[in-house]
Amino acid sequence: MSDKDEFSGYKGEAQEAIRKAEVEIGDLIRITKDDTVYEGILIPRSEYADEKHIVLKLKSGYNIGVRITPYTKIMRIGKATKPTFSPPQLPKQQENLPKVSIISTGGTIASRVDYRTGAVRPALTASDLYSVVPELANIARIDTQILFSLFSENITPKHWTQIANVTAKHIAEGADGIVIAHGTDTLGYTAAALSFALQNLPVPIILVGSQRSADRPSSDAATNLIGAVTAAANAPFAEVAIAMHETPSDDSITLHRGTKVRKCHTSKRDAFKSINTPPIAKIQNQKITMQIEDYKKRDPIRKLTLKTEFNEKVTLLKFHPGMNPKIISWHVENDYKGIILEGTGLGHVGNYCYEALKNAIKQGILIAMTSQCIWGRVNMNVYDTGRDLLAIGIIPLEDMLAETALVKLMWVFGQTKDVEEAKKLLKTNIAGEFSPRTLIEETSN
């Protein structure tokens, strides 16, 4: 953020008053209003706040808002002093440690607070990371790349392709593992996308985020990052996984398989859960313990297969009581290639949608079924509705997560235009998105 951006937080009357007084963010100013005098440092204002107040940082460190009236006088009594950053001494790179690349897409995994203005600035370069999370220096030699600075809800399939290509480049350059820093909202989608786009991985790809922003001392960012780097550097598997807190405590990190993980809570540190399968591994005190036996082993010699195309003409529809079948028809009219349904229970939608579905399939659209129950497996042989839908030509997707199914179908149509081939590909277990057995422990609690 530049100072200009900070200034733009002020709009209307307040901006006018500041401009007239010729004061800048960071200046020590005096505001006289009625019989009260306020002295403090001029602070940026949130863009979402109103246009009538000026924010001051008092000598005590507190901020207050002062309402601007026609009788308010503003005067500069001291010029802003720019803070000069003196970085603490960096730890030494240890030559014998594995090489890990950290690719950042947005969300801050490390940051600094400017106590003067309250601004929080991301720490993204390798030296920044070392100075904010010094433990990293004992785990790996870090290389960093800032790819985007995006909120994760703004990430689209086009970005998945870019992330996959950049990841491949770092692997080609000899990285022993990749860490991808990413906002948590769509972290699960990106993990699924990379699971399909990066096949035959030689090294682990670990996605990481944080549920508490990095500027606060209690942030989970550093613990998650340390876990992610540990896994990237040393994990015995070569798959795409998400590293996040296992519980609200800071002492263990879970690694979830990229196709079987979902954000299940809006705010808790342990929001990410493996669905219908155990997690791949756990990390405690930087020690990795595998939780499954069936995984792809790390093998630096293995040749990566890159399949990074996605087709955005695929959607995910959640069936609900009273759903208007025209929504399905709209997708047909708009040239969609595939629809993932999030049906009720074992995989159902109301019979009032049958006609629209039949028509869509007739038009060559691929329609597949997942369940909005999240946990469990679709089975369309139990009730008449299920049997009807199978007869119509809807493809049941076993225990695949609806979000993973969406991403996979986007990827499938990025690989082929042929519907029959697409069906075959969709039903093939490519990155552990289907699990053959579901055990009792693997349910929500």
Place this chain on the structure above:
Amino acid sequence: MGIDYKKLGLKVGLEIHQQLDTSTKLFCKCKPKLFKEQPQITFLRKLRPTQSELGQIDPAAYFEFQKGIKILYEADTVTSCLVEMDEEPPHPLNMEAVEVALTIALMMKAKPVDEIHVMRKTVIDGSNTTGFQRTCVIAINGTVKVGNKAVPIQHVSLEEDAARKMGEEESNIIRYRIDRLGIPLIEIATAPVINSPKEAGEIALAIGTILRATGKAKRGLGTIRQDINISIPNGALTEIKGLQELELLPLVVEYEVQRQLNLIKISEELRKHEVKEEEIKEEFFDVTDVFKQTKCKVIRKALDKKQQVLAVKLPKFKGFLKRELTPNLRLGTEMADRAQFWGRVGGIFHTDELPAYGITEEEIEKLRKTIEAREQDAVVFVAATLENTRDALKAVAERAREAIKGVPEETRAPNPDGTTRYMRPRPGAARMYPETDIPPTQIAQDFIERVKSLLPELPEQKLERLKKDYGLNQKLAKQILDSEYSELFENIVKEISVSPTTVAAFLTETLKALKRDGVQIERVPENKMKEMFRSISLGELTKEALPEVFSWLSKHEDKSFQEAIDSLGLRMFSNTEVEKIIDTIIDANKGLIEERRASAFGLIMGMIMKEVRGKANAALVSELLKKKLKNLRNN
């Protein structure tokens, strides 16, 4: 003491923190109360100091972090939700609390801010799950009048209370309970214009009275806490944090002045002896061998655990470590406090206090020889793990160097006797940044007007009313006003027909005396106190029995008032029971009564009183007996 504090240049500023009795916490809907049971939920966290833009990190915070301190939080489901656990963002500011803060601000003639900005004040000792305390200024520039002095109030703020420290475990785990976290606290900060210990006490009392006038101040131990900033010329600014006993305030100030004066004297003498800072080296000698055969239990225990004894030389410090600063506190104690904080050791040994603790003259001799300490040097040594002994001795050396300079700036914690102990270094000034999860809150003019129209009566008005309405004398009325019980007092005398003076005297003088005797008065809730007075009004309890009943109740928190009466054998006979006893005795002594006539009264009265053994009011017995004897004669 006879110190002219004003001439000395004493400057004291107070920050008074009072918990508010709102229906929910400040940033969520949890009940603002504590729990005593075992926790239902625990979780473990680490706090990481956030770098400032300048690359700076609070040294104490960074140190704790490097030591790998972990915090074990305890919670239950009534007093905590995800917000306290820092697992959910805060909810909007509790407007009930804002209203109370505004009320207090207006009573102090402070100017409400146009817009409230909640700030994050970095605190990473674990007392806040977030690593910061949320706090906001509600009003600035007020005044409180005390006698003829108008004391400026710098700001009236609203903040969340912190978690309660429950203890420290081995392996660097600190336990905190988060029930208290988020209870609204109002903070009143005075300008540093207070010039004497006595004045500090008076001003704190005056502010406390205003806080209680709102009827929204929580009561009981720990609900009001004061931070005291004290400085004298050539000394340093000391912040004493978390004093809970208002009565101790003047003494704390007095002791702090004494401590600083003595430290200044020590520094002058050290400099006269030409003790140099650079002579105090961080050179630590392994003296484990000296104590191989020691009878000292502390060292023995450490050696059994294969730990070592390290020593540091303090050149020309002999005699200074035993110099008393305040009662029971020596320069050596200050070093021990530092060693405890930085090195997490139980304590230190120094040559100014030896031989003692099982350490012999020979051992000291050998110690001095081993590290080549001269006669005029002091030696400090510690037995613990290598890392902890080093950190402890480093802190000791640092404190010794500071002693040459004068008084170090510190945050200190009060002891029960009014002295203080080292708590941590003073935090840097730059540690506040905006709480972006809570939007700024505007205070509308009509909100201010409404609060203004509902302001509670000012203390001086209330004093007059207490005298007029309840016939209290000036002294008792003032005492009730200054106590935390003025509301309870009025409730009791309005509901129950009992002498206001009896109630007021109990709630002030009696409770004070009981507290002095060690009775934990906060353990008796209001409803039980009310029962006591109701019982007096019904003639079932004498007012002389009040202290005994109250003390019993404080020791048996789970027992009822009736159980207290039964257990103490204080149950009074009911009127019917008394009559029955009188009738029986009259019947048995018919002959006597016939014989003695009028003079029989005294004898019979004596017999009845012996029978009831204090469980009946003598006046009542006498009245009933007279009536019955008269009836007997008339028949």
